[in-house]
Structures are given as structure tokens and as C-alpha cells.
Amino acid sequence: MLSTPSPHREQILATATRLFFEQGYTITGVNQIIAESSVARQTFYHHFPSKEALCAAYLDARGADWIEALRRAGNGRRSARGVARGLFGYVEELAIETHFRGCGMLNMASEFADAGSAVRERVRVHKSAQRALMRELFLPFGVDGPLTDQIHVLVEGAIAGAASLLNVEPIHDALKAAEGLLKKAGRDERR
Amino acid sequence: MLSTPSPHREQILATATRLFFEQGYTITGVNQIIAESSVARQTFYHHFPSKEALCAAYLDARGADWIEALRRAGNGRRSARGVARGLFGYVEELAIETHFRGCGMLNMASEFADAGSAVRERVRVHKSAQRALMRELFLPFGVDGPLTDQIHVLVEGAIAGAASLLNVEPIHDALKAAEGLLKKAGRDERR
DNA sequence: ACCTAGATAGACAAGTCTGTCTACGTCTGC
DNA sequence: GCAGACGTAGACAGACTTGTCTATCTAGGT
Incomplete structure (x- = not known):
């Protein structure tokens, strides 16, 4: 069954992850994915019955990775402001790394x-x-749901x-806004 | 010269505007644009030497239209909060109209x-x-640059x-956040 | 009446796309 | 030793891609 994770499958998924993200879905052909995965055509269609099935697998994997990375970036902070800084710091890092993709x-x-x-x-x-x-990240600091949605x-x-x-300014602006909102919430709460 | 606006050119641009927005650039072929514009192939390539040239014209036209629409939505308000409501109200309207495109x-x-x-x-x-x-919309109400960037x-x-x-909640959240930031700025100013 | 500019329809080139197919090789369990 | 699973290489179908080409038609100016 699929209990054993096939290295071929992983290889194809890794290549697709890179190409779909760097180039886009439509513009990336299965031929390119096959070639850069160094697998045979049949092997590709064995693991993924269609390009769209591969796309679904890509979204699941990438989505989970992203959530996990974001959780790590926001975890272990001592304040709501710290969480915000962790989050937007990671967003900035990634924006630069991916050339604002x-x-x-x-x-x-x-x-x-x-x-x-x-x-x-x-x-x-x-x-x-x-x-x-x-919600999960800000809850320990008493930040309510509506505000986490705004963040x-x-x-x-x-x-x-x-x-x-094509620059990091909006990320800095967003962090400032988040800090402003958190500060305001703290002030309102103390009233 | 191009002083006389060709109706054919306008027709092609209108079709492309619709299709590029509704479907996407790569997935939309020039064949479809030509067919739905009801012009001849040569006419298309007469006005736009390539698909990418058409794309550039599309971006210019759509960009200008969007700025103008947003200006109208934010203009003629009596307060910074009113401007924000106008802006996000328009964004919501459009989001629904375009099925969250x-x-x-x-x-x-x-x-x-x-x-x-x-x-x-x-x-x-x-x-x-x-x-x-x-900046232009919020300036009359004494809102400073950094805050308009955050908005x-x-x-x-x-x-x-x-x-x-696929729903309007984030737009409501954004409006609430903008109102919060504006309120906070007003309070800070009065201090 | 004639000439030119612009539009038309449509063939065409050269390449790409996804997905299926055959034919051949290799590894593992029984 | 041999069957079946898994892999490879590559041909193939049929549709689609952008952009160029020819050949015909039509309207306006002189």
C-alpha cells in the first residue's frame, strides 16, 4: 500500500513544490516535473493519476508546512507583541528568500x-x-478572537x-499596525 | 496615429480584460480573445504585436480604472472613518460581484x-x-503617512x-482594524 | 475608374500540452 | 527458476499554443 513512503513520490512532490511555487501551476508542465525529478513518465502517472492530483498533494503538503513554520515562528514568546514580532519577522525572512514570490x-x-x-x-x-x-498563538496573552482575525x-x-x-515595507507597516492594535486592546482592557 | 481610438482595439482590450481577470493570463489563449472579440487574427496582431503587449495594455487600463474607482469610493466623506468605510465598502461590493476573484x-x-x-x-x-x-484620501483628516500605509x-x-x-469576513475585520487604528491615532493626538 | 489601406478568413509552422501506450529491464518473494 | 511488481525509455495521439503567411474583400480618396 501507500504505507511505505515511496522515495520517487517524494522526489516528484519536492520537484513539483519547487516548480509550482517558483513558476506557477499552468506554466509548469508535467514534462518539466518528470525531467527534473529524474523519473520515468510512467512512474509519475503511477503516483499521481493527473497533474491536478499532484496539485492537490502539493497544496496539502505546502499548507501543512507553512502552518507549522508559522507556529514555530510565533511560539515561545513572552507577550502578544512578541508573537507578532515572531510572525512578521518570519514573513519578512521568507519574502526576501523567495524574492517576493x-x-x-x-x-x-x-x-x-x-x-x-x-x-x-x-x-x-x-x-x-x-x-x-x-487564535492559538495569541490566546495565552488574553487577545480575543476578533483581534486575532484582524492580525x-x-x-x-x-x-x-x-x-x-517588491520590498519589505508593507511587512513593517503590518507589524506596526498589529502592535498598535494590541496596545490599544491592552489599554481598552485596563479601562 | 493612435490619436483616434480604434473601436477594434477597444473591443480586444475589453475582451482581454474580462478573460484575463476571470480566467488568468496563461490559461487564456489569444485564439479565445480573438474569437470572443469577433475580429480577425491579423487585426489583433495589428493592434497588439504580442500577447505580452496586450497584457501590458490590460494592466495599464485596469490599474487606472481601479485607482479611479477607489478614489470615488473614498471621496466626499466627512471623516477618516468615513473614508475607511467607503473604501472597504467598495472592496466588499467588488469581492461579491467578482465571486472572490x-x-x-x-x-x-x-x-x-x-x-x-x-x-x-x-x-x-x-x-x-x-x-x-x-495618503491623498486621508490627508484632509490629519492622518499621517505611516498610518495610511498601514491602512x-x-x-x-x-x-x-x-x-x-471565499467570504467577506476578512474585509469586515480589516475595516474594524482600520477604525481601531484611526481611533487610537486620534486619541494619541489629543494627549 | 483606379489605387491604397485596412479588414477578413483561414492555412500554416513549429512547438507545447496532458495522458496513454508498448517494449524492455531489474529486483524480490516464493 | 520464475511470476509479478516496479522501473525505464520513448513513441504516440490529439489537442492546443503563439505568431506568420497568403489571398480575398471592401471602403474612401482622387
């Missing part, structure tokens, strides 16, 4: 127009999980803004 | 990985103009977030 999930969604498609649904579930992660919007805006403007 | 400029950027490409540069200039527009991030995050989650 933006969010892999959102980029994929932009290539699937139909809002009812399986891809869009997967992206929706992922972003929903990201939203829940914000989530700032994270999304930071990534999208950096990809548009 | 997101931002046409950002979607296009996501299909051009090379950060140095002409397309990415055009998107960058557009977002820069959008940033300047935020701009919220606008970006609202559009991207709505496209991801």
Missing part, C-alpha cells in the same frame, strides 16, 4: 477561477487553519503587499 | 515569477500609486483574505 496557496488559487473548485476549497481550508493558528488580515496583507511592491 | 493586478503578478519582469514592475508602480491614493496593508489583506476564505 508571495503566498504559494494564494498564487495557486489565482490560477483557479472557479470558486467551487477543489483547489479553491483546499486553499480556503488552509487559510481557515491559519486563522485558527492566530490575520495584516499577515495576508503583508505577504501580498510585499509581493506587489 | 481577488485583485487582478496581484493575480497577474503571480503568473510572472521573475521579479524583474515588466509585468511585475507595472504592478509595483500600480500598488505604489494605490499607496499614494491612501493600505489592510486593504490588500482584505482583498487577498476574501479571495482565500
